[in-house]
Amino acid sequence: MIVGFVHTGLGETLIFKGWRQSAPDIARQHRNIIWASWHLVTICCVAFGIILLAVGAGVEDLTSLILYIIAAAFLLSSGLVLLATRGKHPGWVVLLIIAVLTVTFT
Numbered sequence: 001m002i003v004g005f006v007h008t009g010l011g012e013t014l015i016f017k018g019w020r021q022s023a024p025d026i027a028r029q030h031r032n033i034i035w036a037s038w039h040l041v042t043i044c045c046v047a048f049g050i051i052l053l054a055v056g057a058g059v060e061d062l063t064s065l066i067l068y069i070i071a072a073a074f075l076l077s078s079g080l081v082l083l084a085t086r087g088k089h090p091g092w093v094v095l096l097i098i099a100v101l102t103v104t105f106t
Contacts (some may be wrong), residue, residue: 004045006099011038029088037083039075067106074099 016035023031047069054065078095085092 001046001049004042004049007045008039008042029085032084033081033089033091036081036089039080043073043076043080049061066106070104071099071102074102 015038019031019035024050050069051066054062054069059065074095078092078099081089081095
């Protein structure tokens, strides 16, 4: 989980802060999806970290917990892409569908 938070912090500090001051020569919508994709790594790192903590703690119903964590990660990812692209990138729909399907199998 720490790797994810460091990844986000360094990205915001070293990359995206500069982009806000002097944007690269690419379309705003492309910058927004790159920004969202960067932060999807953090969501995945946190989800994997929670799963590893659960495994280490010996959680009994591990399968259900893992599926709920995966669903939550996809749901958060969907919301991030939706907000970052103002709904213009269809990835948020696919991520939402994956979250819903994952919950239905728990």
